[in-house]
Structure formats: C-alpha cells, structure tokens
Amino acid sequence: MSLKRIAFSLEIPIDASPLEMVHHWQANEKKMKPVAPRVVQQGPILENVEMEKDVNLLKFPIPKWHELDGGRFIGTACLVIQRDPDTGWVNFGAYRVQSDAPDWANLRMSPGRHGIYIRDKYWKQGKPCPVAVVVGRIRFFTWYPG
Numbered sequence: 001m002s003l004k005r006i007a008f009s010l011e012i013p014i015d016a017s018p019l020e021m022v023h024h025w026q027a028n029e030k031k032m033k034p035v036a037p038r039v040v041q042q043g044p045i046l047e048n049v050e051m052e053k054d055v056n057l058l059k060f061p062i063p064k065w066h067e068l069d070g071g072r073f074i075g076t077a078c079l080v081i082q083r084d085p086d087t088g089w090v091n092f093g094a095y096r097v098q099s100d101a102p103d104w105a106n107l108r109m110s111p112g113r114h115g116i117y118i119r120d121k122y123w124k125q126g127k128p129c130p131v132a133v134v135v136g137r138i139r140f141f142t143w144y145p146g
Helices: 003-009 018-029 114-124
Strands: 073-075 079-083 090-093 096-101 104-108 132-134
Touching: 003 018, 073 104, 079 114, 090 114
Parallel strands: none
Antiparallel strands: 073 096, 079 090, 079 132, 096 104
C-alpha cells in the first residue's frame, strides 16, 4: 500500500511526510473515544453460521495469489483477532491464512509479532489458541474525532 493511500484512508494530507503522518496519527489518537459494542440477537453476520462437520471453507473462492505460493490463501487482506489469555488485551493482526482443505486453515505468523506471543501463551498452558479471522468486503468509513 502506498503512503498516499494510507494518508487518504486516515484523512491525513496526502503530501505529508511519513514523520508528519505519524505525528498526525498520534495527535488524533489521543482524541479517540472508544465506542461500546452493541450486542444483537440477529443480523447479517449471523445469517450463515456453520459448525463442526458442516464447515466447508472450499465453498469460497480461495485464490492462489502468487505462482510460488504453497497453496491457496483465504486470508491475505484479512483481519486476525486474538485475546491475550493473561491480560485480556486484544490483538488485531494481518497474517496470511492458508486453506486447502474444507475444515482447516493455518496461520502464518512471523516471529516477533504479537500473534506468536499470544499463541505461545495458550500453548504453554496446554490450551488451543482461539482465533477469529475476518474475511470479506471492507467497508470504508469516515472517522470523526470527538
């Protein structure tokens, strides 16, 4: 992604230098106020739920992005969400998610990233590491500080 595209997405002047972009983000980040989630009993996200033996990832068009890739990646421009088992802190990461089977996917997390640390904490406790992967259409929004 180009710096101009990042600047445009964050409503920063597109001619800003990388350092100016960081300063702009830091200044606005302090003004951000969390928005509480709204829990719903029904909605589009709950319309297509598959569990256990009914899961079939291969029904989705999973591309092989690059000719030397070892398989098909359902997650390249996706969002991977994990919660730290000790602190409750939530990590949002962009990791590659590969799937060549109907009922499994694997994550490629580079060493030194938060995802690895969270995964290792679960594994050291003898537990599986819960992960949510968000794949789908991205909706652009405008952020209003206040």
